[in-house]
Amino acid sequence: MRELVSDAREKxxxxxxxxxxxxxxWEVxxxxxxxxxxxLVTGAQNPATAYRIAAKNHPDKVALVHGERRIPFGDLDRLIDSAAHGLHAAGVRRGHSVLLAMKNCPEFVIASAAAGRLRASAVAVSWxxxxxxxxxxxNHSxxxxxxxDPDVFRTLEAARADLSEELLSRIFVVxxxxxxxxxERLLxxxxRGPFVDAAPGEDAAVVIYTSGTTGKPKGAVRKFPRSAANAAFRFLCEVPxxxxxxxxxxxxxxxxxAYAFMTFSHIVGNTVVLMDEFTPEGFLAQVERYKVSTTAVVPTMLHRxxxxxxxxRRRYDAHTLRIVFSGGAHLPPTVATAFMDAFGDTVYNFYGATETGLxxxxxPRDLRSAPGTIGRAVPGNEIRLLGESGAPVPAGQVGELFVKNDLLVSGYYDDDAATRGSMREGxxxxxxxxxxxxxxxxxxEGRKRxxxxxxGVNVYPAEVEHALMGHPGVSEVAVLGRKDEEWGERVVAFVVPAGDVTEGELVAFAKERLSGPKRPKEYHFVPALPRNPTGKVVKRELEGRLEPRTA
Structure with a gap:
């Protein structure tokens, strides 16, 4: 009982x-x-709930801006209800999956939230x-x-032979x-008015497939328990x-x-502007036009x-920009510092994953005083750094990062082995x-794999990359290991030059900053690093460019 009271008081x-x-x-x-x-009483705390609350709180305030379209919260809530009825009429039920594949648009928000009201799973995949x-x-989902959208419809048509007739008969195109x-048929x-699930609970989910930089993507299933709202409030208390x-x-x-920070913004009651697709100058134009104050990006966008x-950059007035959340990949300290020098101390670097949440x-103060940091634990997270033996490592030593919080995914969809391999004592x-x-x-410090x-020496690619990024002639760098008969593996660096830089200069630069085993034994200059759509470097593609070494 004491724990229940304490938990209620904290919430x-x-x-x-x-x-x-x-x-x-002051606005509620x-x-x-x-x-x-x-x-809070029923446990219906999936993102669709935020739109129901916002519609009651400020029905006429603009929720979404897309091109010339403006959708107030009240209208958005009604569209979500209408789409939920439409999905139900099309045969979607609690626990079913709805695949979403389109560029950024209001219909993505409507369909995803409508699935949530049905207690179905919205499966968002790359267009x-x-x-x-x-x-x-x-098929996997x-x-x-x-x-x-129409482009994805044509892709589905090309995959017709591998899809069921039932699914092919239920494709709705924006x-x-x-x-x-x-x-529009779903709308x-x-x-029929508000869609009300007769048996509320935490079954509603979003399924987001991981990037798949090392193999087939895995579907991370995120459900929304009774503590979901409190977890969101905890994070929002940490940012301005x-x-x-x-x-x-x-x-x-x-x-x-994108999905998480859009949801956070709508919880607060913010207007959200949707870009079709990121371009650097287009981003600045949107910031100026709509007086944007917050955004969330991957580090590649800051670099670009x-x-x-x-x-x-000076053509555009970006003085309204107060908060730039960056995550999803490693943020080089040089990029963070350069961006803040140009746009002010606006960068908040977060660590999280599809599977773990934030x-x-x-x-910004942390990034200035401790370049490269991903910060401190957000309240509600318990972190363990474990060594090869499974025991915690002391401060300053490297270990595998394990986390426990209220928003951990329930596992990987239809992949019990992968789920078991990622869990340890909760x-x-x-x-x-x-x-x-x-x-x-x-x-x-990098990825375990x-x-x-x-x-016989463990070398963490991130440490080598951080060191090389300090050279003014280096724009980007990726470090990986290559099989070597003498050393087991040798350190190899792929470098995107920022100007005229030679291998000899980088060898000398690394010698001053890295101990012997950490210094790259090969440098490869490339015009760009291969990245997946979310901005992560695809190192397996770089590995494929290396010719086999002969003894």
């Missing part, structure tokens, strides 16, 4: 702090309070998928229905005249979001970063923004290696 305190800090307290209306209480990839994702069923049930903010979605919405000529957060790991300093700040063992 009330967190919600009160969130309301006061964001300014939400009785109807919104009623919806929030109902959600760049090939026919073979799309067939795998549809056991999708009952697809919502896509803006595709004569292709599949029009998405033809507005007269305000009710008047305008948020820009720059990442593709099938990416966890800083690659713009200074004269181009784990750590570094403020803690989850995606294979990242990290260390923690005496101030509680964490630093990533990427660790290089050369001459």
């Amino acid at each position: 009330v305190f967190t919600a009160a702090r969130f309301s006061h800090q964001t300014g939400y307290l 209306r009785p109807g919104a309070v009623g919806e929030l209480v109902r959600a 760049r998928s090939t026919p073979r990839e799309l067939a795998y994702l549809a 056991k999708a009952r229905l697809v919502v896509c 803006g595709g005249a004569g292709q599949g069923a029009p998405f 033809s049930h507005e007269d 979001l305000r009710v008047e903010d305008v948020h820009l979605v720059a990442c593709p919405m099938y990416h966890s970063t 923004l800083m690659q713009l000529p200074e004269a181009v 784990v750590t957060l570094a403020s 803690f989850f790991s995606v294979g990242d290696l990290a260390r923690v300093d005496d101030h509680g700040r964490y630093f990533l 990427d660790m290089i063992v050369t001459g």
Whole structure:
């Protein structure tokens, strides 16, 4: 009983702090309070609930901006209800999967939230998928229905032989005249009013397929337990979001970063602007036009923004930008510093994964004082760094990062072996290696599977990459191991030059900063690093470029 009381007190305190800090307290209306209480009592805390509450709180405030379209919260909530009725009429039921594959648009938000109201799973996948990839994702997720755009519809047509007739008969296309069923058909049930699930609970989920940089992507199943709202409030208490903010979605919405921060922004009641697809100058144009104050990006986007000529960056007024969340991949300290020097101390670097949710957060001050840090643990997270023996490692030493929190995925969809391999005593790991300093700040050292063992010495690619990125002639770098008869593995660096730089200069530069085993024995200069759609470097493609060594 004492634990229950303590838990309830903590939730009330967190919600009160969130309301006061964001300014939400001064705008909340009785109807919104009623919806929030109902959600807390029934356990219906999936993202669709945020739209029900927002519609009661500020129905006329613009929720989504896409091109010339403006959708207020009240209209958005009604569209979600209508789509939920439409999905139900099309045969989607609790526990079923709905595949979403389209560029950023309001229909993505509507369909995803509608699936949540049905207690179905919204499976977000890349619109760049090939026919073979799309067939795998549809079949593996056991999708009952697809919502896509015309380009993806053509990809599905190319994969027709590998898809069931049932699924092919349930493809709804956004803006595709004569292709599949029009998405508007799902919205033809507005007269039926709010969609209410007779048996609420935490079955609703989103399934996000991991990037698949080392093999077939795995579907991470994220459900929304009764503690979901409190977990969101905890994070929002750590950042300076305000009710008047305008948020820009720059990442593709099938990416966890885009979806999570859009949801956080809508919880606070922010207007959200959707970019079709990121371009550096287009990003700055949107910031100026809509007076954007918050956004969430992957580090590659920051790098590309800083690659713009200074004269181009100065054309746009970006003074309203207060918060730039960066995550999803390693943020080079040089990129973070350069961006903050140009745009102010706005960067908040977070660590998290599709499987774990948000784990750590570094403020601009952290990034200035401890370059490369991913920050301290966000309240609600318990972190363990474990060595090869499974025992915790002391501060300063590298271990595999395991985390436990309220929003861990329930596992990988239809892959019990992968789920078991990632769990240890209720803690989850995606294979990242990290260390923690005496101030509680964490630093990533690479991936467990990427660790290089050369001459019996463990070399962490991230450490070598950090060192080489300090050279002014290096724009980007990726380090990996290559089989070697003498050393077991040798350290190899792929370098994207920022100007005229020679291998000899990098050899001398590394010698001053890295001990012998950590210094690359080969340098390969490339025009760009191969990346997947979410910005992560695909090292297996770099490995494929290396010619076999002869003895």
